[in-house]
Amino acid sequence: MKRSLKVFILIFAVFLSVVTLGFLTVAIGSSLGIDIRGSTTTVTKDQNRSLFLSNAAVDVRRDVYGDLFVLGGTVDVRGDVYENLIVAGGIVRVTGNVRQSIVVIGGRVEINGRVWQDVLASGGYVKLNGEVGDDVRISGRTVEILESRIGGDLLVSGDKVSIDGETKVYGQKGIVQKSQKLTLVQRLKRDLLKWFVGTVISIIGWLIVSVVILRVAPVKVKNVLDCFSSWRDVALSFIAGLFVYPIVAFALLLLFISRIGIPVAILMTILGLLLTFVGWIFPFWGLLYKFSPSKMKSYLLSGLISVFIVALIFRIPIIGIIIRAMLTIFGVGAMILAKIKVILAKKSFLDGTKTKIE
Secondary structure, eight states: OHHHHHHHHHHHHHHHHHHHHHHHHHHHHHHTTEEEETTEEEEOSOBSSOEEEEEEEEEEOSOBSSOEEEEEEEEEEOSOBSSOEEEEEEEEEEOSOBSSOEEEEEEEEEEOSEESSOEEEEEEEEEEOSEESSOEEEEEEEEEEOSOEESSOEEEEEEEEEEOTTOEESSOEEEEEOOOOOOHHHHHHHHHHHHHHHHHHHHHHHHHHHHHHHHHOHHHHHHHHHTTSSHHHHHHHHHHHHHHHHHHHHHHHHHHHHSTTHHHHHHHHHHHHHHHHHHTTHHHHHHHHHHSOGGGOOHHHHHHHHHHHHHHHHTSTTHHHHHHHHHHHHHHHHHHHHHHHHHHHHHHHHHHHHHHHO
């Protein structure tokens, strides 16, 4: 009963802390002229410093006397920005003036104010209707430039580009109209070329890795491959691999939260990716060696054949992803099982030695 009460008090304390922090955030933001209500952030007072804003909807109604960085679903910048404006969002509308440059990425981008320096924009639909003091570089599926004055160069790339006659460009103009849709035969040729190049690169990478690890750590490689010599060890490898990833993920989460452990977490992540990459080839490698005829048994030959099989399978859509996940579980699990076997063997050897001495 006392334990249940302690748990309840702890949960209530956490809840109260979160609510208090939320009220403090809203109160501090309101005093600074930043109104945060749910998924909407609104700037209601002039800001004498640089700002970073992020929310589902961001509405900047007043001037910002510094840089403005915005990340949001829908972004409206109505006030003037006295330094740089950098935005990433789904729908981005800029109607205020920007005294330096604009960098914006979005699904739909509309720039209607005056920009003193450069404009760099990319999106599905990009519209420019204003005055720009220097260069403009735009990339998008559909690009419209209406009644604009551009003091520098204009470079536009898109599937559909429209520049009206009222637009004046005082520098050089470059328009890259992307080619029409490829035919079925052209798409097949392109996809086959990508598939071939990707497969060749994968094969070369795994060949190098397999040869290196076999030369550097032959005993450890053979210990891992032995885990596929019996179906019992194969099942144990699967169980070990199945349980290790949630445990490692939880450990990494704790390390990242602690901040002090972030370097260790980064090293663990890199090591885990390397082990995963190597682990992909171990299952086929071990099974090929097990079922190879006695006259053709060779760790190196089995490794080379497994590399080709894995590289080809991984290039198959959907099926390749499923097989990759399964091979990851079996491969990493086999490495863990091999390490456990080595530890148990050493312990058994030491215990036997002590018994003989006694």
